Amino acid sequence: xxxxxxxxxxxxxxxxxxxxxxxxxxxxxxxxxxxxxxxxxxxxxxxxxxxxxxxxxxxxxxxxxxxxxxxxxxxxxxxxxxxxxxxxxxxxxxxxxxxxxxxxxxxxxxxxxxxxxxxxxxxxxxxxxxxxxx
Amino acid sequence: xxxxxxxxxxxxxxxxxxxxxxxxxxxxxxxxxxxxxxxxxxxxxxxxxxxxxxxxxxxxxxxxxxxxxxxxxxxxxxxxxxxxxxxxxxxxxxxxxxxxxxxxxxxxxxxxxxxxxxxxxxxxxxxxxxxxxxxxxxxxxxxxxxxxxxxxxxxxxxxxxxxxxxxxxxxxxxxxxxxxxxxxxxxxxxxxxxxxxxxxxxxxxxxxxxxxxxxxxxxxxxxxxxxxxxxxxxxxxxxxxxxxxxxxxxxxxxxxxxxxxxxxxxxxxxxxxxxxxxxxxxxxxxxxxxxxxxxxxxxxxxxxxxxxxxxxxxxxxxxxxxxxxxxxxxxxxxxxxxxxxxxxxxxxxxxxxxxxxxxxxxxxxxxxxxxxxxxxxxxxxxxxxxxxxxxxxxxxxxxxxxxxxxxxxxxxxxxxxxxxxxxxxxxxxxxxxxxxxxxxxxxxxxxxxxxxxxxxxxxxxxxxxxxxxxxxxxxxxxxxxxxxxxxxxxxxxxxxxxxxxxxxxxxxxxxxxxxxxxxxxx
Numbered sequence: 001x002x003x004x005x006x007x008x009x010x011x012x013x014x015x016x017x018x019x020x021x022x023x024x025x026x027x028x029x030x031x032x033x034x035x036x037x038x039x040x041x042x043x044x045x046x047x048x049x050x051x052x053x054x055x056x057x058x059x060x061x062x063x064x065x066x067x068x069x070x071x072x073x074x075x076x077x078x079x080x081x082x083x084x085x086x087x088x089x090x091x092x093x094x095x096x097x098x099x100x101x102x103x104x105x106x107x108x109x110x111x112x113x114x115x116x117x118x119x120x121x122x123x124x125x126x127x128x129x130x131x132x133x134x
Numbered sequence: 135x136x137x138x139x140x141x142x143x144x145x146x147x148x149x150x151x152x153x154x155x156x157x158x159x160x161x162x163x164x165x166x167x168x169x170x171x172x173x174x175x176x177x178x179x180x181x182x183x184x185x186x187x188x189x190x191x192x193x194x195x196x197x198x199x200x201x202x203x204x205x206x207x208x209x210x211x212x213x214x215x216x217x218x219x220x221x222x223x224x225x226x227x228x229x230x231x232x233x234x235x236x237x238x239x240x241x242x243x244x245x246x247x248x249x250x251x252x253x254x255x256x257x258x259x260x261x262x263x264x265x266x267x268x269x270x271x272x273x274x275x276x277x278x279x280x281x282x283x284x285x286x287x288x289x290x291x292x293x294x295x296x297x298x299x300x301x302x303x304x305x306x307x308x309x310x311x312x313x314x315x316x317x318x319x320x321x322x323x324x325x326x327x328x329x330x331x332x333x334x335x336x337x338x339x340x341x342x343x344x345x346x347x348x349x350x351x352x353x354x355x356x357x358x359x360x361x362x363x364x365x366x367x368x369x370x371x372x373x374x375x376x377x378x379x380x381x382x383x384x385x386x387x388x389x390x391x392x393x394x395x396x397x398x399x400x401x402x403x404x405x406x407x408x409x410x411x412x413x414x415x416x417x418x419x420x421x422x423x424x425x426x427x428x429x430x431x432x433x434x435x436x437x438x439x440x441x442x443x444x445x446x447x448x449x450x451x452x453x454x455x456x457x458x459x460x461x462x463x464x465x466x467x468x469x470x471x472x473x474x475x476x477x478x479x480x481x482x483x484x485x486x487x488x489x490x491x492x493x494x495x496x497x498x499x500x501x502x503x504x505x506x507x508x509x510x511x512x513x514x515x516x517x518x519x520x521x522x523x524x525x526x527x528x529x530x531x532x533x534x535x536x537x538x539x540x541x542x543x544x545x546x547x548x549x550x551x552x553x554x555x556x557x558x559x560x561x562x563x564x565x566x567x568x569x570x571x572x573x574x575x576x577x578x579x580x581x582x583x584x585x586x587x588x589x590x591x592x593x594x595x596x597x598x599x600x601x602x603x604x605x606x607x608x609x610x611x612x613x614x615x616x617x618x619x620x621x622x623x624x625x626x627x628x629x630x631x632x633x634x635x636x637x638x639x640x641x642x643x644x645x646x647x648x649x650x651x652x653x654x655x656x
Contacts, residue, residue, distance in 0.1 A: 003576050004312070010651065037243020053244035054287060055255045108312035109576055110240070110424075110655050113207070117653035118243050 005083065006109030008116030011101040012123040016130045018098035022070040022090045024126065025100065028062055034129050035122040048074065076115075082107040086115060100126060137512045137538050138474040139221070139361040140465065141531070143192070144454055145185065145233055145282075145370035146494065147480035149178075149504040151451045159388065160448035164459040165478050165508055170519065172476075172510030173554055177525045179567040179586055180482040183494055183502040184425055185235050185370075186210070186656075188481040188528060193217060193236065193272065195532030195547030197568065202646035203236075204572040206424060207654045209246060210236040215546045217532035218273030221361045224541045229276035229350045232343040232365030236272065238654035239281060240313070251277055252289045259292035262346075274363075278346045280339045282308055282367045283374075289346075290339050304333040306372035310429075313655070315493075316372075317427035321446075322385070325439035326430045326492075328446060329374035338376050339367050340450070344457035348464045356469060361535065364461065366454050369484075371493065373446035375453060382452060385445035390437055393488035393501065393616045398433070401490040407620040409595055409605040411496065411580060412489070422580045422600065423573045424655045426493035433490070440487040447486070472513045475538045477531065479507040488616070496571045498584040498593045498607070499617045503569050509534070509552055517554050524559035525567035525586050526552055548643055566637060574652065585638040591617065592634040608634070 014021055024030055028048055032041045040051040048060040063085070064073035070090035084106040091099040102119035106112040149155050153162045154169035182188045187198040190210045194201045195217060203210050222228045237246035244250050251271070253260030262278040271277055280290035283305035295302050306329035310316040321328035335341060347364045354360055368375070395401045405412045414420035418431030458478070465474050485491040488501040507526070511517040515538075530549035536542065537551035553559035566587040573580050581596035589611050597603035606622035608631055621627050 006576050035243075037241075037245035052242050053250070054242050056242050108314070110313035112576075113652070113655050114240055114242065114313075117207070117238075117651070118245065120651050121245060121653065 006112030010120030018092035178507035197643035258296035369450035
């Protein structure tokens with residue numbers, strides 16, 4: 001049998017200060033700027049609602065937005081998920097660059113890969129956005 | 135005017151499902167006729183036994199290690215080399231109609247181009263050219279896509295939802311509520327992925343692919359040179375052909391496949407001679423990949439379930455053959471019959487009951503690796519009918535298409551144009567064919583490298599979560615065509631084994647760096 005719960009992590013090194021990357025990641029309402037496939041995003045308190053390019057609306061609850069640790073965590077609360085937590089960490093590497101990591105735990109397990117795969121793609125886009133590369 | 139090219143692929147079709155390859159169940163007179171007038175390949179292998187890596191090999195002419203699509207769910211970069219681009223640059227009109235699958239299907243963010251081509255969700259499908267500013271995608275100026283049913287954002291699903299919304303719910307739900315490959319079945323025997331589909335035949339995806347191919351051909355001026363990849367989603371599971379056609383073959387009359395050991399003791403003895411992930415999957419204690427139903431335990435497969443699956447699979451093969459016949463008639467009517475090359479193959483096989491297993495996975499045996507492959511060169515080329523016994527691969531298709539078009543195959547292609555006979559094969563060094571497998575899914579990784587040469591198949595296992603890297607498989611295809619006796623540890627064959635492994639390593643293709651990320655399950 002396959003695991004019901006899945007855990008996936010993607011990361012990217014970004015040639016920019018951790019605080020500059022956190023300025024994007026930590027702003028919950030800016031998600032559509034750097035996450036390909038999310039076309040709309042609204043925040044009300046700790047509730048965030050995103051709309052994907054396929055027309056899917058996903059309600060989320062923001063769990064952590066910690067400027068000191070540079071950690072953002074959210075939970076997709078759509079009933080399809082038995083469990084979900086995504087964590088985005090921005091780690092200062094001490095040389096003017098940082099490591100951004102997108103970690104997803106979900107049941108059903110397939111969704112960990114679907115969200116994590118898209119999260120990895122989003123990190124690559126974040127890197128381009130912050131580094132100013134084409 | 136040059137030669138026109140119709141590349142016909144199916145999905146997950148076994149070698150032995152064609153009459154010309156000895157199949158006795160499905161009637162395939164159209165492909166059999168192509169084989170009679172053309173070249174039939176007895177030992178054609180895929181370079182991967184799952185869809186995305188294999189289809190990427192067809193398009194790029196490269197092994198999976200090189201194009202980088204190392205498992206399903208890894209997207210082929212949009213700037214990857216493409217034989218369609220080469221032909222288009224040479225002046226060919228180009229189209230792909232049917233299943234593409236160079237990018238993952240499971241895409242709720244709609245971030246992959248191939249899933250977005252049919253336009254925004256909710257309306258009828260946009261024109262197959264992709265909208266304003268469109269030039270081509272991977273060299274295809276025209277792309278109309280389909281998959282295995284009515285779900286998703288592809289052209290066929292959107293067409294069905296728009297034109298025949300009452301039919302959308304008729305198809306089998308390929309995935310279950312947890313988005314795993316569905317284990318349920320509602321046929322006579324409870325076999326997984328078997329479904330009673332009341333859809334009228336004209337609306338089924340096989341006929342839709344043929345209809346849309348004909349429509350594209352009809353749009354071309356008669357003087358055009360064209361390359362069309364017509365890609366049928368069947369006979370890949372689910373086995374849900376239109377119910378009106380199921381009566382062609384009564385599953386109760388279907389003999390069990392030769393590769394199916396009829397007693398559990400025989401099945402387990404054979405599987406226990408192979409590396410341990412075989413038995414682990416058979417018993418339902420390990421699912422190493424996403425391509426088979428996660429909740430299905432192969433050991434529970436009954437002979438009647440296998441008969442029912444085999445019968446429905448054969449019906450799907452017949453529908454494809456008939457659809458191809460319609461397209462070929464249209465080609466004749468347009469006056470292109472003498473100048474059209476037709477190539478018929480598939481992306482990989484299906485276990486089909488061999489060893490008591492179905493579906494696919496990291497199992498490099500004939501059921502999955504050995505493909506139907508027929509090339510009927512244009513009559514104007516003057517090639518003689520032949521049967522080729524030398525090993526060839528899907529990696530050889532792209533250079534073949536270039537040769538037909540009179541274009542030099544680019545250096546990035548790793549195969550060579552298919553031989554037209556055994557003498558031609560010997561002269562040009564068709565000695566071996568390679569197949570590879572890599573998968574990593576939720577902590578389980580499996581890696582195989584296989585060489586088929588001189589009547590032997592030899593597979594080595596790289597270290598992973600199930601294997602320590604010392605395991606292997608070695609089969610003598612003449613003495614043991616069903617690959618039931620693993621002779622990897624046979625001292626008498628040790629020199630041969632060493633030679634095959636050395637040859638495998640010496641001919642291993644370059645590896646793409648950095649490695650592409652897994653982006654979705656499939």
